[in-house]
Amino acid sequence: MKYNVKFDKEADGRWIAEIADLSGVMAYGATKEEAAAKVEALALRVIAEKIELGEITSSFNISFVTL
Numbered sequence: 001m002k003y004n005v006k007f008d009k010e011a012d013g014r015w016i017a018e019i020a021d022l023s024g025v026m027a028y029g030a031t032k033e034e035a036a037a038k039v040e041a042l043a044l045r046v047i048a049e050k051i052e053l054g055e056i057t058s059s060f061n062i063s064f065v066t067l
Contacts, residue, residue: 001047005039005066007032019064022046040064 003019010016010028017039018026025043029035043064050056 002063
């Protein structure tokens with residue numbers, strides 16, 4: 001699985017990172033790096049839940065690509 005991480009900078013200086021392929025997976029950070037770390041952690045929690053629910057059953061590799 002390869003997930004693209006999109007970034008935007010808010011008017012107040014905060015960064016927001018989003019993974020559009022995972023509904024609702026977005027996170028704010030004071031820096032771009034902090035937003036990336038937070039959104040990747042959230043994505044892993046969402047993926048873990050999908051595995052527990054049987055929505056993902058095959059073996060896989062995960063990578064995050066920053067845009």
